[in-house]
Amino acid sequence: MPAVAQVLELTPLAERDAAWKLLRADNAPVIAGLLGAHLGGDQRRIDAEDLYERIDTDLERLRAQGLALALTAKGYCGQWRSAGFLVRRPSSEARGETLELSPDAIAAIRFLQGRSAPRSRVTESRLASLAAQVRRLAIDTDPDVSARIALLEEEIDGIERRIESLRSGDETAIDPERALERVRDVLVQAADVPDDFARVRVEFETLNASLRAKIVESDGSQASVVDDVFRGIDHISDSDAGRSFAAFSQLVLDPALGAAFEADIRRILDRGFARDLTPDERRALRSFLTTLKSRSAEIHDVITLFARALRRYVQSQDYQRDRVLRTLLREAQHAGMAAAAHTRPWHPTSLTLDLSSVGLSSIGAIDPHDPAEFDAAEEIVTQTASLASLEDLRAIARETEIDFEELTRNVNDLLVEMPSCTVADVLARHPATQGVGSVIGLLSIAAEQGTVDGEREVLAWQGADGVSRAAVVAAHRFTGAVT
Numbered sequence: 017m018p019a020v021a022q023v024l025e026l027t028p029l030a031e032r033d034a035a036w037k038l039l040r041a042d043n044a045p046v047i048a049g050l051l052g053a054h055l056g057g058d059q060r061r062i063d064a065e066d067l068y069e070r071i072d073t074d075l076e077r078l079r080a081q082g083l084a085l086a087l088t089a090k091g092y093c094g095q096w097r098s099a100g101f102l103v104r105r106p107s108s109e110a111r112g113e114t115l116e117l118s119p120d121a122i123a124a125i126r127f128l129q130g131r132s133a134p135r136s137r138v139t140e141s142r143l144a145s146l147a148a149q150v151r152r153l154a155i156d157t158d159p160d161v162s163a164r165i166a167l168l169e170e171e172i173d174g175i176e177r178r179i180e181s182l183r184s185g186d187e188t189a190i191d192p193e194r195a196l197e198r199v200r201d202v203l204v205q206a207a208d209v210p211d212d213f214a215r216v217r218v219e220f221e222t223l224n225a226s227l228r229a230k231i232v233e234s235d236g237s238q239a240s241v242v243d244d245v246f247r248g249i250d251h252i253s254d255s256d257a258g259r260s261f262a263a264f265s266q267l268v269l270d271p272a273l274g275a276a277f278e279a280d281i282r283r284i285l286d287r288g289f290a291r292d293l294t295p296d297e298r299r300a301l302r303s304f305l306t307t308l309k310s311r312s313a314e315i316h317d318v319i320t321l322f323a324r325a326l327r328r329y330v331q332s333q334d335y336q337r338d339r340v341l342r343t344l345l346r347e348a349q350h351a352g353m354a355a356a357a358h359t360r361p362w363h364p365t366s367l368t369l370d371l372s373s374v375g376l377s378s379i380g381a382i383d384p385h386d387p388a389e390f391d392a393a394e395e396i397v398t399q400t401a402s403l404a405s406l407e408d409l410r411a412i413a414r415e416t417e418i419d420f421e422e423l424t425r426n427v428n429d430l431l432v433e434m435p436s437c438t439v440a441d442v443l444a445r446h447p448a449t450q451g452v453g454s455v456i457g458l459l460s461i462a463a464e465q466g467t468v469d470g471e472r473e474v475l476a477w478q479g480a481d482g483v484s485r486a487a488v489v490a491a492h493r494f495t496g497a498v499t
Contacts, residue, residue: 033120034099034100034101034118034120034121034124035120035123035124035127036124037100037101038120038125039127039128043085045128046078046083046085047096047101048125048128048129050071050074051096051102051121051125052128053074054070054071055115055116055117056117056122060214061105061115061116062115062116063107063114064104064112064113064114064115065112067089067115068088068090069089071089071092071093072088072089075088075089093115096121100118100120100121101117101118101120102115102118102121103115103116103117103118116214117214118214119214119215122214154167155167155168192289192292195287196289196292196293199289199290199293199297200297203300206304213311213312213314213315216315217314217318220318220319220322221318221322224322224325224326227326228329228335231330253319253323258319261315261316261319265312265315265316269309269312274305274309278305281301281302281305285298285301285302418450418453418457419449419454420457420461422449422454423442423454423458424461424498426446427442427494427497427498428497428498429445430442430446430494431494431496436493436495437493437494438462438473438492438493438494439455439458439459439462439473439489439491440473440474440475440476440491442458443476443477447478448477450480451477451479451480452479452485454477455475455487458492459489459492461494462493463492465494465496465498466492466493466494466495467492467495468490468491468492468493469491469492469493470490470491471490471491472488473489473490473491474486474487475487475488
């Protein structure tokens with residue numbers, strides 16, 4: 017019977033659980049890869065349009081690899097949101113909306129990432145941590161005070177023996193391999209903590225919705241939640257989840273704990289073994305406490321927002337209007353059930369229903385006809401072919417190509433008079449006839465057939481527009497005839 021009960025319990029879960037849907041989806045690698053890369057790292061929430069643009073780029077690359085992906089990023093994100101993989105929220109910084117992973121999608125993606133890069137869970141540091149937690153639980157739950165004192169004194173004796181061992185030099189620092197194992201085990205445990213915030217937020221959203229449902233569903237004599245809100249009781253903060261999160265938030269925001277944690281992280285990263293950590297692992301260690309603080313502040317804002325909205329909902333008497341609407345809807349449903357036995361849904365009626373709103377469409381969808389688009393604004397000029405002269409062709413060539421023959425001649429003429437010369441000397445004797453093109457040509461010849469000194473020199477020339485220009489470059493020297 018326990019096996020049968022478990023099967024019956026898992027069967028509906030397979031249909032409604034988003035994590036299960038993601039794992040059995042036909043394109044699960046695509047979903048997990050794209051969403052895990054863009055929403056599973058340091059950035060957990062992205063503007064929808066930015067996410068569409070990033071995923072569209074990835075989809076093009078995947079199609080080039082032979083994957084059949086018919087939809088656009090916006091189409092796929094719409095499907096994934098309907099399936100429960102993505103959560104859509106209004107953006108607080110700009111007009112629009114943001115997208116983030118749902119808790120079920122996070123669980124599924126973490127599972128697949130663990131399968132693609134499995135990491136041993138049975139490590140020395142993991143077992144030592146479990147043993148320490150069991151030991152602490154045994155001490156804290158012992159009702160016998162004398163027994164608890166004896167266990168604590170035993171711990172003190174062990175610490176003193178270790179101190180003596182360190183003073184005598186019998187105990188040294190652990191080897192780098194064991195240190196890396198412990199750091200990575202800490203990172204594995206730390207990776208799960210930020211993901212818990214998504215589940216905490218969903219828990220508060222569910223609690224807020226259930227409280228509003230209680231307010232609407234309860235009648236006047238049973239409106240205990242309404243009375244509590246009027247008396248100033250905050251059901252959101254006073255819930256089990258609210259008290260648990262408040263304790264966690266106080267621990268994270270403790271300045272002494274934060275300073276000690278940051279100091280410990282700096283000491284760890286200064287150790288020699290820390291050079292073997294990947295850049296992502298080092299960044300995760302540095303930003304762990306900052307991430308906890310920011311996500312904790314975000315959840316605290318959510319709790320405050322829900323509590324204020326619930327209080328405003330009750331004090332403004334809006335819940336009374338919703339109760340009336342609920343009653344009218346139920347009466348309509350009962351009347352519809354009674355009429356269903358003898359009236360079909362397509363049966364014509366004499367009722368006329370006036371819509372409470374008009375259909376809206378974007379003005380950008382209007383494509384007006386503009387006759388000017390089909391009107392030639394300028395007269396079409398027909399050019400007749402003519403015979404090109406050799407001088408015209410040479411002029412065109414000088415405008416598009418550097419005349420290296422002229423530059424080589426200028427350099428060799430100057431070298432007849434002196435043993436060596438620089439580009440500045442050549443330009444002083446033979447001005448740049450092609451502007452900056454002549455300067456670039458001389459520099460390239462000197463770089464290939466001359467030398468480059470550590471000194472600087474000023475090159476001056478006149479551009480094709482008649483404006484004088486100058487540039488400071490490393491001295492390029494010609495020491496012999498160039499070809």
